[in-house]
Amino acid sequence: MCRANKMSVRLLRNTEDNCHHCGSFLASSTGASLCWGGMERLLARFRALATCSHQLSGYIPCRFHHCAPGRGKRLMLSRVFQPQNLREDQVLSLEGKSGDLTCKSQRLMLQVGLIHPASSGCYHLLPYTVRAMEKLVRVIDQEMQAIGGQKVNMPSLSPAELWRATNRWDLMGKELLKLRDRHGKEYCLGPTHEEAITALVASQKTLSYKQLPFLLYQVTRKFRDEPRPRFGLLRGREFYMKDMYTFDSSPEAARQTYSLVCDAYNSLFDRLGLQCVKVQADVGSIGGMMSHEFQLPMDVGEDQFAVCPSCSFSANMETLDLSQRNCPACQGPLTKTKGIEVGHTFYLGTKYSSIFNAQFINVHGKPSLAEMGCYGLGVTRILAAAIEVLSTEDCIRWPGLLAPYQVCLIPPKKGSKEAVAAELTGHLYDHITEAVPPLRGEVLLDDRTHLTIGNRLKDANKFGYPFVIITGKRALEDPAHFEVWCQNTGEVVFLTKEGVIELLSQVQVV
Amino acid sequence: MCRANKMSVRLLRNTEDNCHHCGSFLASSTGASLCWGGMERLLARFRALATCSHQLSGYIPCRFHHCAPGRGKRLMLSRVFQPQNLREDQVLSLEGKSGDLTCKSQRLMLQVGLIHPASSGCYHLLPYTVRAMEKLVRVIDQEMQAIGGQKVNMPSLSPAELWRATNRWDLMGKELLKLRDRHGKEYCLGPTHEEAITALVASQKTLSYKQLPFLLYQVTRKFRDEPRPRFGLLRGREFYMKDMYTFDSSPEAARQTYSLVCDAYNSLFDRLGLQCVKVQADVGSIGGMMSHEFQLPMDVGEDQFAVCPSCSFSANMETLDLSQRNCPACQGPLTKTKGIEVGHTFYLGTKYSSIFNAQFINVHGKPSLAEMGCYGLGVTRILAAAIEVLSTEDCIRWPGLLAPYQVCLIPPKKGSKEAVAAELTGHLYDHITEAVPPLRGEVLLDDRTHLTIGNRLKDANKFGYPFVIITGKRALEDPAHFEVWCQNTGEVVFLTKEGVIELLSQVQVV
Structure with a gap:
């Protein structure tokens, strides 16, 4: 079979021991079926294709017409767009009449021009914050891809019928921001994407168990109509979240994937120098059979969790009896701490795959429902939380990796x-x-x-x-x-x- | 003045010629005010701080539990999530009853699993497309930062009062996707951000002419409720756009910035190997005094533009008299071509800065309105347009730089x-x-x-x-x-x- 004939581009084949550029006999030491001259010409062509004024490294000379020639490459602080509000009253007035300065990170980030309020619970991210966030996303990408994560990107406009199928259109109530398009069709702005990703995977009709697991994730804006947004980027209405959804062929494999993702989260927080506590958590409106939160201890945290100093037990207070003072595992006294949830993991089982019929062909050749998990990281929240725990009252401190x-x-x-x-x-x-x-x-x-x-x-x-x-x-x-x-x-x-x-x-x- | 006393972190000062770690006298050849031992200990501390299992390059070993140990680093094609629909009827059914397969790039991208429809005019971007888009964004970042661009990130939720101030709340009509939050406050989903960025810059009360120009840009999702979305990513309702807004201290400086950005756009398209034509354009609902489009010639393009083969004249047909057949510059006959707009530039003057009072202090110490420009690049559109012009009927071809x-x-x-x-x-x-x-x-x-x-x-x-x-x-x-x-x-x-x-x-x- 001549493969070349099946191709629609013009192709040259060389099945001889002669250079197909000039016909001369090949010296085998040249490392190619081209003579030196042919190889040189081929490389020259690629060099020409690659010719542009920019270097591979992504570092390209500044063509900024306002820079003096010799200083073109240097980044000058005086040119940074960074609306500062160093006086306390300036910062207060920024958040409007009803706005509160409710925590240190919010105040510091407003003061030095890292963020600027756009509307209640929505912030402009200014250049330093964008740089820090892009670094955080790179670390997240590394960790997710190290465990086989594949990055996708799902629209924010999420059709109502998906949410009605899981009953979450009503269940999530006013937290969903809803709208209609010009034809009257209903959408919400996705706060999370279990419905969308499950419908997407379900559309793949010939999925084999051999292809699983899939670990699909995205880093995109999410929307949640908080009744009272506060704490700056810690609790906004529009925020960046990394959400991963996993599809496995058995409960055992799904639990293995679950612990793999938890390990990746631990590795991430280690690299950022943030000492998070993984605690048992309630499954809430997401649902499922098992859930953990990654809590970063801090005074302004709105969650309360209990840890047992004598064994490894830790849990969100929501999961415990209010009167419970002793560890259910070892009966030792529990220590209670305030924290902010920076990550959340759920083992979902078939809750969503059964609704959208997300199936794969199992080892016996029969269709079987995928076992799912979902895993969130609050991207903008992690930035603010890191500043909250690392900074002094007056000076911002960043995780080294994330400094702008x-x-x-x-x-x-x-x-x-x-x-x-x-x-x-x-x-x-x-x-x-x-x-x-x-x-x-x-x-x-x-x-x-x-x-x-x-x-x-x-x-x-x-x-x-x-x-x-x-x-x-x-x-x-x-x-x-x-x-x-x-x-x-x-x-x-x-x-x-x-x-x-x-x-x-x-x-x-x- | 002792600077150290003003700091809130614990600091050690060394004003002596002795190592402040061990007190020994310094050998000047060590290149430091530390003796060798002290320098070694300092470096060791930094090495320890930097210790983690990951390398600087961002290339980290795979911990994917399903990979055989030796193969951990290798990316296997069989594991890629890529819902394929290679048969024509499969692709047709994807877009639903009303959906059309209106162009080659849409068909090819659906066939090989680069995109998947989420709802009318909204697509899931699948792993290959996300990789290509991230590369495109890196090239855009390089080009924008080479001319002094600073990256920001503005919310999609855009308060109605901003749009009412410019009368675009009504003017843009049904193209705006509008919604109300739980308190009844009105928003639209930003299709562009002239209002928001101008209000942001106006909030900086002490801006000096010395700080200008500002070239602020973002790469984010935009929303436009197209009456009839079509051509896949070429004309969607939710799409990625790079939008840049510039603020200058005089019309002359603003025109210089304008041509600088146009040069950067030309450089970008050169690097991608896309032969765009810069044509005079109508200012439309954005407004302003001068505008150009970057048109990529293609048969499915919905714009028509005229070029004069004998001089450098080129213009969108909208700007010309319908009966005009000759070039207004040299009277030679015009050639008409179909194209798709992949970039658009506007010199806005003070249209927006006068409404939001975006001022700076000029060289005479007096407040003066900033001269603005705005500049768009359709990010997801460029991806699809490149595939449209480079591919054969059956085989996708990418700009070399963007291949996933x-x-x-x-x-x-x-x-x-x-x-x-x-x-x-x-x-x-x-x-x-x-x-x-x-x-x-x-x-x-x-x-x-x-x-x-x-x-x-x-x-x-x-x-x-x-x-x-x-x-x-x-x-x-x-x-x-x-x-x-x-x-x-x-x-x-x-x-x-x-x-x-x-x-x-x-x-x-x-």
Whole structure:
């Protein structure tokens, strides 16, 4: 059979030992069925196809017409769009008459221009927050794909008939934001997507047990009409959520998948340095046979959970008798803690697959209902929750991996003694981005040189860049020493250019 | 002034020439104000902070419990969730009774499981499409950030009062999807965000001309209640759009920004290999003083535009007199072409800034209205449009940069003569991902070894992987030769492992 004849593109075949570009006999050492000249021409063609002014790394020269030529690549702090509201009364007025400043992360994020209210429970995410969120999504992608997760993207407009099929159109009541299109057809804005994904998988009529499990997830906006949105990004009406739905061929396989996803969640929170507690939870309106919440302990948390210090028992208070003071497992006294739910897992069984008839052909050749699980992570909520638990009253601290920029460089004040060393900062900037490729795009230069170093350091401390590097007095030494503030460990060291590179080479960037 | 006292975190200062970790005198050659031991300990601490099981590159080992240990890293085609509908009648029934198969890209994308209808004009994006879209977004990010663009993220729920202020609540009529929340407050689902971004920038009361221009953009879902959605992702009701809004301090600066963004759009389409035509356009409901569309010529395009072969004139037919046959610039005859609008730019002047009072302090210290522009790119539309113009009737072709996977490896059929060379495919897989780091995550192994090589090659050709590498007859030679199909150039070559690496090292991955 000639495969080439079945193809609709023009194809050249080479079944001879001669180069099909020039016909010359092949030297077998060339590693190709082309002579050197042919191989070179082939590669040249690919190089030409790949020709553009941009490098592979995604780091491309700035064509910003307002930058001086030599400074084109450097990110200047003065150009960042970041509506700040540093006075308490400014922040209060932002949230409107009925708005409350109900927690630290909300206040800090409004103050430094990370978020801006759009309407009740809805926020504009400003550039720093978008950068942090994109990093968080990359970490989530890594963790989900490491366990075989495949990313999909489902519309927010979710037809009413799907929700009526599971009775959740009525059950979820006013939490659903509902609307009609121009033809009068009803939709809700999806707060979660069990119905949609199950109908999608059910549409695949010839699914075999050999193809399962499927672990399908998305990171998209979700909508929930909270009666009283509060705490900024911690409890909004429009928010980003990672939702994963799994389809297995047996209850045993489904439980294995369930614990696999829980492990991935633990790994995620470990990498972020957030000490979450996995607690038994109520299944609520989602339903199913088993559920856990990942709770991040904090005072403003609206959930209460109990942990037993003597055994591994932990549970949301909702699942316990109100009067229960002792651990059901070991009878030891329970400790009660407030927390915020940053993740939630459900083993659903066939609750949804039976309604939408999501079947696969089992090992005996018979149709069988898929065993499902669903798993949520509050993406924007994790950002705010991390800031809530890591920050001081005045200074934002980020999980190292998620910091919007890893490094902030502070050159001397204009007109100061150290100003003669001013250009060292720019050179250091270029040197860092050349010597440590993962830090490209991660270094910001605070070019507001009309301010003192002290004032800019105070700002940098408030914003929480993991590394702040000052060109100060000791930059006048030979060799020049830079003052390096490692914000997440609370240390200050003086390092030469080489020392800075050695230190920054250790930084993890996602 | 002691800066340390102003900080709320515990900080150690070192103003001496002794190591502040162990007190020993510093050898100046260590490149740090720490002795070797101190520097080593500092670095060790950072290494410990950075400790996790994952590598910097984002490539992390698979913990998928269903994979055999040695194969953990390899992506297997049989596990991809991709509901296929290869028969014409299957595809037709997908779109429902009223649905039409109105163009090639819609048919192909439904056939091979790139998209799946969710409701009229709304599609589930399946794993391959999500991968392609994420690549497109990365290219867009590079282009926008190269001209100083800053990424924000605005809610879809857009309060009615914003739209009433510009009269677009009524003007846009039934195209707006409108809803009320539980308190009766009215919103629409944003089809575009001039109102929201202008109100946001207006909230910044102390904006100086020195901070301008701002180029703010987002890549988010947009909603438009099309009377008759059609052509799959080319004209949907819920779609991804990149929208950028610019704020300048003078009409001259705004026009400079306008041409800068147009250049970035040209660069983007160049990199994708899409030959767009920039044409003069009508300002429509957006308004403003100048507008251009980026049209991709295609037969199913719903726009008509005219180009003059003798000069650079080009315009949407809407802007011309219906009877106009000659170029207004050089009087030469006009050529008329159908196209689809993949980008649109507007110079808005102060239309929106005057309504929301988006001001800055000008060089004379007086408040002045910002000069605005807005710029759209249809993200999901570009994906479908690229498939529409690059594909044959039966085989999808992608812009090289956007192909969901760059390489598909096809091992021999089980039980065939070549099956003795089967493990060479796995080794080649590992070798590629080790030797060409940008291709990590880009190589798929078609493990459906119950199918012939020919059948799998036919599938691979349909899906449009830029490189298909077959372990066939000549893999039995010494050294083994692989059959490499370069789909975008229509060539087939036989290469050793080293030749494959040399070829693939040239591939551009975004």
